[in-house]
Amino acid sequence: MIDYQRDLNPAQYEAATTLEGPVLVIAGAGSGKTRTIVYRLARLVESGVPASSILLLTFTRKAAQEMLERARLLVRHQDMPGLAAVQGGTFHAYAYSVLRLFQPQGYGRNLTVMDSHDILAALQHCREELKAGKGDRSFPKNQTINGILSKSRNKEMPLEELIRRDASHLLPHAETMSRMAESYAAFKREKNLLDYDDLLFAFEEVLRSSPEALHYCRSRHRYIMVDEYQDTNPVQARIAGLVAGLAPDTGSGLTAGLDPVPGDSGAGFSGNIMVVGDDAQSIYAFRGADVRNILRFPDQFPGTRIIRLEENYRSTQPVLDLSNAVLEHASEGYAKHLFTRREGSVKPNIVRPMSDRTQAGLVAARIVELTRLYDPGDIAVLVRAGFHSFPLEVALNKIGIRFRKYGGIRYTEAAHIKDVMSFVRLVLNPLDFTAFTRMAELSKGVGAKTCLKIYQLAVAGDAAALAKAVSRYPDLAGDLAFIDASRQMQAPPATLLSGVVEHYTPRLEVLYPDDYPRRLQGLEQLIQIASAYSDLDMLVADLSLEDPARIDEEEEKDEAIVISTIHSAKGLEWAAVLILDLVEERFPSRHAMVRPEDFEEERRLMYVACTRAKEVLELYVPASVYDRGSGGSIPAAPSPFVRELAPGLYVELQEGYTGGLMEKKAAPRVRTTAPAEPRPLPVPAEDTDAPGALGQGQGPATPPSQCGFCRHKIFGRGKIVQHLPPDKYRVNFPGIGLKVIMAAYLSMED
Secondary structure (H helix, E strand, O other): OOOHHHHOOHHHHHHHHOOOOOEEEEEOOOOOHHHHHHHHHHHHHHOOOOHHHEEEEEOOHHHHHHHHHHHHHHHOOOOOOOOOOOEEEEHHHHHHHHHOOOOOOOOOOOOEEOOHHHHHHHHHHHHHHHOOOOOOOOOOOHHHHHHHHHHHHHHOOOHHHHHHHHOHHHHHHHHHHHHHHHHHHHHHHHHOEEOHHHHHHHHHHHHHHOHHHHHHHHHHOOEEEEOOHHHOOHHHHHHHHHHHOOOOOOOOOOOOOOOOOOOOOOOOOOOEEEEEEOHHHOOOHHHOOOOHHHHOHHHHOOOOEEEEEOEOOOOOHHHHHHHHHHHOOOOOOOOOOOEOOOOOOOOOEEEEOOOHHHHHHHHHHHHHHHOOOOOHHHEEEEEOOHHHHHHHHHHHHHHOOOEEEEOOOOHHHOHHHHHHHHHHHHHHOOOOHHHHHHHHOOOOOOOHHHHHHHHHHHHHOOHHHHHHHHOOOHHHHHHHHHHHHHHHHOOOHHHHHHHHHHHHHHHHHHHOOOOHHHHHHHHHHHHHHHOOOOOHHHHHHHHHOOOOOOOOOHHHHHHOEEEEEHHHHOOOOEEEEEEOOOEOEEOOEOOOOOOHHHHHHHHHHHHHHHOOEEEEEEEEOOOEEEEOOOOEEEEOOEOHHHHOOOHHHOEEEEEOOOOOEEEOOOOOOOOOOOOOOOEEOOOOHHHOOOOOOOOOOOOOOOOOOOOOEEEEOOOEEEEEEEEEOOOEEEEEEOOOEEEEEEHHHEEEOO
């Protein structure tokens, strides 16, 4: 027999051996979540539960296969039934298995599931039929339209509202995209097709409309387990409730209008369902994940048993202490406190570079030091957005440190970076044929043959023939004139780059209409890189330095450090983790202060980043950041997630004028009289239930008749400058500047 008490800690044991009723397992980072699920699978079959009545839902087929294989190995030498009959896989795979037997209304038999190529082909058909975007180069590509339609469905948000929130630059096309969405839906139904998202909504519709289908699912699978529940979207949560036997009278609204299923025990029956996840690691709202699913699970399933896995097997206690502190100021969530029995007493470092420009050099030097202690593959640099790592990539290439990048592409591989650098290279070397070709082919109507002809005329110095040849291509003529003028100016590299970016931006909007705002941020990073150079040829050389021996083989991964966005790092771990750019408007991102739910997701991102570290954790907080407008650096406010940390949790290191780091001693605390308790700031009536609102329960309120002072738990005391209906205020915080803050985050002083 399996010795569960020996193999599992007390919380894991409780989770693995609780087999009946609704169970919510809050699995903290590194707490052995997969091990717990594996042992529960074994316990179920050991207890006589038929394997065929177990359903394991995960977010990837690979995850389900790994869990089932580990469970099979666990029970292989035991005198008990196997697990071959367990149905394990994704929500989508499970939905399709049922839809093959019970067709959704309006569809015939033999449904076909579309792949990505089919989806794009169907959208192209609808586009041509509606003449959508015809002759308009700013109209988004089909791939982008598909992504927006998918996000709208998964978030269950009207398409125009989603575009306004997440892709406002595409608002002029919102109406046309809505018509495309209607045409696309009609096309699928007419052709008996389902795309990836349809599988879930069609499955839910079948469960709601067909008692036979609902009874089939409930009677076949009496024990349901859902992994990574914090990543479920609303329809997945509703499906879990329906299949688990959620009774119509629970008040959730999930099963309204459904007749009771034969065999249900009546009012309040919740089924045997265990969901496993961590609300503090819910970071995929942009994909449609809704953290409220896991927060409301006990309300959805009355009588839920909540089990917390808090013993961590990954990190040292100092790393966990800082990670725990990140969550202390969260507006909602399950209380948890990670602890470990691992040895290790080295506190995390908070490193304060003088600027984001010097940050790259400090991090590169630190990586060199860390490679003396760890394999390169056990060192990771985490960033909020992929383009934030561009300066570091340049610094690493200069000293020959190889790296792998997850999330975002290398600056040397980004098309818009290559476009801009083709102009720069031609300023430096007008005979650079590769650069000339890339620059010329940005112009409409210029192909390879035309490009070669014009290049040869330019090299020959035949001004009259060149002028005649380019007269047919006004865009190219303008580009050549711009390059000539830039060559004569002999401006510093950063000034030159700024001019090139300004010249190129209209082209950027045409060439990359789908995401040009994000690409423009990457070009801002390129200007920042250039600001550290006085010689253009050195800049071009450093940007071109990259080891041609790329690391593509899995067995070579230990030869390179990792640069990753935090989203791509979830589920991974490294001995040493360095987190960059912990300043306002970078982390949290500049958009996160508008809505409380976005700010809280940024906090969870910070928590995920910190809990990736096993032994070494370093947070980099530059004192200033490059400002393109002034051409220099401006002061940066440290991230609120850093400002909230108690000094005893970390060692603070500060960069000196000589470039070295010195430990900064904490100033002695001075006792002050506590300020008067602030009164709540009025919250507009429609937002009195906003998450984290300080004015809840006060009823309708109106904005203050005159601007006064308020307090914010992160930024401190500020002066209200303007009310922005319905629920925001523009506030000036001394030393920080103007911020637009939701009323739910502010309290008014008397």
